[in-house]
Amino acid sequence: MEIGSPPSGNIITTRLDKIVNWGRKWSFFCYPFVTACCGMEYMSTAASHYDIARFGAEFPRFSPRQADLMLVVGTICHKLAPVVKLVHEQMCEPKWVIAVGACACSGGFYRNYSVVQGVDRIIPVDVYVTGCPPRPEAFLDGIMKMQAKVDTESMFQRRN
Amino acid sequence: MAEKNPTIKKLLAKFGGQIEVVASPFDKMDTVRVKRESILDVCMFLRTEDDLDYDLMRDLTCVDYIHEKPRFEVVYHLYSIYNGHEIRLKVRLEERDPTIDTVTSVWVGANWYEREVYDFYGIRFNNHPDLRRILLYPEFVGHPLRKDYPIDREQPLFEERKETKGVR
Numbered sequence: 001m002e003i004g005s006p007p008s009g010n011i012i013t014t015r016l017d018k019i020v021n022w023g024r025k026w027s028f029f030c031y032p033f034v035t036a037c038c039g040m041e042y043m044s045t046a047a048s049h050y051d052i053a054r055f056g057a058e059f060p061r062f063s064p065r066q067a068d069l070m071l072v073v074g075t076i077c078h079k080l081a082p083v084v085k086l087v088h089e090q091m092c093e094p095k096w097v098i099a100v101g102a103c104a105c106s107g108g109f110y111r112n113y114s115v116v117q118g119v120d121r122i123i124p125v126d127v128y129v130t131g132c133p134p135r136p137e138a139f140l141d142g143i144m145k146m147q148a149k150v151d152t153e154s155m156f157q158r159r160n
Numbered sequence: 161m162a163e164k165n166p167t168i169k170k171l172l173a174k175f176g177g178q179i180e181v182v183a184s185p186f187d188k189m190d191t192v193r194v195k196r197e198s199i200l201d202v203c204m205f206l207r208t209e210d211d212l213d214y215d216l217m218r219d220l221t222c223v224d225y226i227h228e229k230p231r232f233e234v235v236y237h238l239y240s241i242y243n244g245h246e247i248r249l250k251v252r253l254e255e256r257d258p259t260i261d262t263v264t265s266v267w268v269g270a271n272w273y274e275r276e277v278y279d280f281y282g283i284r285f286n287n288h289p290d291l292r293r294i295l296l297y298p299e300f301v302g303h304p305l306r307k308d309y310p311i312d313r314e315q316p317l318f319e320e321r322k323e324t325k326g327v328r
């Protein structure tokens with residue numbers, strides 16, 4: 001193949017970022033930080049009926065060190081806040097966070113002494129999924145939004 | 161009626177001036193108001209007297225009557241497993257000095273109840289073996305079930321727990 005002539009046959013050209021992001025966004029390793037009722041919706045999303053495997057995110061890792069997508073699913077109270085932070089710090093770069101449900105996004109209806117008013121006070125959040133609890137469709141929509149966001153990033157970017 | 165209750169008869173005979181029978185219109189449970197100084201003696205009497213034998217402390221809690229004086233009321237629910245009778249004790253505490261003797265020497269199970277009341281209402285129990293917060297964390301400021309604790313006050317966020325003694 002001469003330099004300058006268009007590639008043909010079994011070759012595709014792409015950018016490095018593009019192909020790395022393609023790999024990242026179709027193989028999320030989720031760490032489900034499930035604390036409350038929203039967790040039920042996560043479980044049904046992750047089960048066969050809604051088939052989260054379509055997005056390559058079907059494999060929950062229960063160690064933050066093996067995960068790259070943290071799902072904060074449920075109410076986070078002040079007593080638990082240091083634990084959320086510690087778990088997030090244990091995850092390796094690149095890492096993302098989805099806040100699932102009204103409680104994780106904003107404290108929900110718990111405007112009281114015990115609940116953190118949104119998990120974004122402790123850790124950076126990429127995607128917020130609304131609802132109390134969000135339906136599995138909303139949850140999957142959040143995963144798709146997350147994929148779209150991952151696609152815009154560069155592999156050399158330091159995220160924190 | 162309350163006066164027919166053998167427990168109350170015995171209590172009145174022994175602690176006449178220290179206690180007062182009060183009505184409990186909601187549940188008709190026999191209720192006695194006790195002076196703060198004699199709560200330990202009254203409890204010990206109820207626990208050890210032969211045919212009273214209140215061996216189970218079912219509940220210990222507190223009420224904040226913010227517009228009344230004295231402000232706080234500590235409530236004890238006692239039950240005798242053997243005799244099947246029950247009684248409620250109430251103690252009023254002033255806002256400026258919310259302290260009362262612990263009853264952990266009478267019922268060991270009172271320990272965590274008293275810690276809970278301390279945690280949420282700031283009542284101090286004298287001679288308690290381990291008076292720490294039980295449900296909230298050590299850095300918490302204030303006592304959230306007091307009626308003057310603002311409903312939307314936010315606590316400062318802590319990155320790490322300092323105190324690791326006891327329950328983590």
Ligand code: SF4
Nearest residue numbers: 037038101102103132
């Ligand atoms: S958002 Fe609603 S369903 Fe989800 S954890 Fe909070 S209260 Fe439960």
